[in-house]
Amino acid sequence: MSQTQQATINNRLLRALTPDDFARLQPHLEPMTSQLREELIGAGEPIKELYFPETGFASIVIDGLAQKIEVGLIGREGLVGAAPLLLGTDSTPQRSFVQMSGTLMRIDASVLRAAALESASLHTILLRYIHTHMIQASLTIYAHAALNLEARLARWLLMCHDRVDGDELVLTHEFLSMMLGVHRAGVTLALQNLEGAGRIKGRRKRIQILDRDKLLQLVDGSYGVAEAEYARLIGGA
Structure with a gap:
């Protein structure tokens, strides 16, 4: 099976990697089709795989007693599961599922964790992405409170x-x-x-x-x- 080339990738985070960092991940990226409502990461469950959306997008939600509320949105700019992986845990109380179906690049969590430990530049760009996503989350809180x-x-x-x-x-x-x-x-x-x-x-x-x-x-x-x-x-x- 031919490997996905960086120049043909739609995910902006993967495209922004250095050629060497992309080469670390390239053999382990597995294309898949996502389905509406498909759960990608379950609340409290071990995170075994992470997902780079190519098309469509996923929601991060908190399941309350009365209803579910979305606290994050991840599409072709990002990586589903990035924060738990890079912040040193293998699970999260939040749930991620497909809100608009499309295509994803799936990667084993242990592979990505090892690659980030080996490469300072890969580790840095993933942390920068998490930083931007935390800003998105803080603005969601602001929007709910003020708008x-x-x-x-x-x-x-x-x-x-x-x-x-x-x-x-x-x-x-x-x-x-x-x-x-x-x-x-x-x-x-x-x-x-x-x-x-x-x-x-x-x-x-x-x-x-x-x-x-x-x-x-x-x-x-x-x-x-x-x-x-x-x-x-x-x-x-």
Whole structure:
């Protein structure tokens, strides 16, 4: 079987690796197709594999007693499972699952851990990625505390839009309500308001982004900081 070449990789983190670091991982990268709702990392379970999304994206969620709430979004810019691996644990109380199906590069956790220990440059770039993801998480907390529902929805739609090609998102009201920690009726009303303002167009299980600038007007600094930090530290268009 031919090995995946760095020049053809869609994952920005893999593309940003030095040629030597990519060569360390290349023989161990296994392409796979992800399915909607597929669990990638279970809460409290040993992390045996990590995932570089090529297309689609995954959610990191906390399972509360009453509902699930999304605390992180990982697409082609990142690595699912990076933080536990690099911070010295083999499990996490958070759960990661596929929110938009696509393709992934799977790698054995022990292989990636060993490679990061061998290469200071690989270790550094993975820690930089974790840093940007922690900023994303802190801004999620800010958004939940300070912004109204429409603004929080606008932020998540912008983040999802960053992780797909084109302007159409396949997102159900169920997923949106989980992302925002609200009931579906609230999501429906917020979507209607965004659509009425010409920011999006909604169809069954699909949302089309019509005007990013109008969405950006709502988010009050909760979007763009983590993305700029990623560009500064990691780059990779």
